[in-house]
Amino acid sequence: xxxxxxxxxxVAFATALLSCSPDKKPRKVLHADRISIEPFKxxxxxxxxxxxxxxxxxxxxxxxxxxxxxxxxxxxxSPVHKVTVDGYYMATTEVTQKLWRHVTGKDNFNHEWGNQFxxxxxxxxxxxxxxxxxxxxxxxxxxxxxxxxxxxAARGGVNSQGFKYSGSNNINDVAWFHENSNDxxxxxxxxxPNELGLYDMSGNVREWCSDWAEFYTPEEQINPVGxxxxxxxxxxxxxxxxxxxxCRCTFRLCRYADNDDNLxxxxxxxxxxxVNNKILRK
Numbered sequence: 001x002x003x004x005x006x007x008x009x010x011v012a013f014a015t016a017l018l019s020c021s022p023d024k025k026p027r028k029v030l031h032a033d034r035i036s037i038e039p040f041k042x043x044x045x046x047x048x049x050x051x052x053x054x055x056x057x058x059x060x061x062x063x064x065x066x067x068x069x070x071x072x073x074x075x076x077x078s079p080v081h082k083v084t085v086d087g088y089y090m091a092t093t094e095v096t097q098k099l100w101r102h103v104t105g106k107d108n109f110n111h112e113w114g115n116q117f118x119x120x121x122x123x124x125x126x127x128x129x130x131x132x133x134x135x136x137x138x139x140x141x142x143x144x145x146x147x148x149x150x151x152x153a154a155r156g157g158v159n160s161q162g163f164k165y166s167g168s169n170n171i172n173d174v175a176w177f178h179e180n181s182n183d184x185x186x187x188x189x190x191x192x193p194n195e196l197g198l199y200d201m202s203g204n205v206r207e208w209c210s211d212w213a214e215f216y217t218p219e220e221q222i223n224p225v226g227x228x229x230x231x232x233x234x235x236x237x238x239x240x241x242x243x244x245x246x247c248r249c250t251f252r253l254c255r256y257a258d259n260d261d262n263l264x265x266x267x268x269x270x271x272x273x274x275v276n277n278k279i280l281r282k
Contacts, residue, residue, distance in 0.1 A: 031272060032280060034197070035089065039137045040102045045091055047270060048197045050149070052087035053158040056080050057151055058216055059250040070164065072245045076252050082220040083148050089270040090145065090153050093188035093199050094118035094207060095130070103133045110262070116187040118205045118265045124233045124257035127208045127266045134268075140278060142268045144210040147234045147252075148224050149269065154202070154237070154249040156195030164248055166201035166237075167194030171244045175203030181240035185262075201237050202247040205265035209234040213254035232256060239263040 031049050038044040058080045059073040060066060067080045098115035101107055108121040122130075131142050145153070154166040167174040174194065176186045181203070189199040201207075211226025211234045226234070232254035238247030241263055245251070255264075 031087070031276065035275065035279065037138065037140075039099075039134060043099055043102045045093065045096070045099060047089040047091050049272075050088050050090050050153050050157050050196060052085055053152070054082060054084040055152055055155060055160070057083040057148060057250075059248075068250070070248065070250065072248060073250065074252075076215060077250045079216055079218045081216055081218050083152070083224060084220075084222045085146075085149055085152050086223055087272045088145075088149060089272065089275055090149075090196075090198060091268050092193070092197055094205055094265045094267050096188060100130060103137065104130055108260075112185040112262070114187060116189075117185050118188055118200070120185065120205050120262050120265050121260050122208070122265050123260035124208055126260065130266070131268060140270060141274050142270055144208055144266065145269045146223075146225055147209040147211045147236065148221070150201075150207070150209050150236045150267075151249060153196060153198055154194065159195040161195060163194075165244075166198065166249055167192055171202060171247060175200070175238070175247050176240045177203040177238060177247050178241055178243050183241055185240060201267075202249070203238050203242070204240055206235045206237045206239045206242075206253060206263055207265060207267045209236055213252075235264065 034046060034048050036044055036046045056067050058077045059068040059070040060078040060080055061069070061071050061073040063069060095118065096115065097109055097113065097117050097119050100119040108119065127144060134142050163169050165171045165174055171177060172180055174191045176191065186204060191200065193199045194201060212230035213232040213234050214227045214230055235253040235255055238251060
């Protein structure tokens with residue numbers, strides 16, 4: 001594959017000081033609100049900074065006065081539990097077919113073809129293979145989001161306004177789903193973004209997370225990554241074929257890792273330290 005320089009654009013550049021012992025100078029940590037990466041000439045995608053924070057993950061339909069009440073909540077979305085995640089960068093859109101073809105040299109797509117359409121027919125193993133090739137081209141360490149990172153970002157992170165879907169309580173504003181998609185795939189970023197500037201986190205194609213699937217427990221968690229092994233991997237976000245209930249921020253789905261149906265794609269993330277050490281401090 002032809003390598004190309006990584007193009008990085010920083011917007012609203014920011015710094016923060018980490019506390020340290022009195023005899024040492026504080027360490028400066030950098031972040032940009034948005035970065036743009038061009039692994040091949042003319043093939044570019046953007047990522048936004050998701051500031052770390054604490055939120056209540058999941059939803060429940062049994063107590064209207066309780067945390068994260070949602071009458072559409074399913075049993076596997078509870079118990080609602082407190083989760084803290086560190087900051088990270090997330091791609092503003094699902095991986096597009098254009099990026100997929102340039103990175104892998106493969107075409108997984110049938111009649112729903114278009115450069116700005118999301119990649120689909122992607123199994124978990126194929127998602128990891130794509131990321132491995134992208135990492136080789138860029139010298140960076142992209143990865144799939146954890147389930148907690150995915151839900152935190154879909155909710156709008158620290159900017160969350162508590163919407164049912166990612167960016168709105170009106171699903172038509174933010175998602176392609178069963179009632180408006182005509183069961184067709186649509187180009188990314190045609191609907192409104194959520195509070196962080198992320199598109200299509202409800203609908204279009206559902207997205208792989210890195211976790212093995214497990215039931216929630218009530219304990220508080222910090223940067224959870226799921227169990228060491230289970231039968232299924234986690235998918236999030238609903239799809240163009242799903243009802244509104246299955247496109248909510250808290251809806252969970254699990255599938256065998258070799259599932260590669262035409263409703264499944266991916267979105268990628270980068271750790272803050274990776275961006276800080278390899279991009280912003282260059």
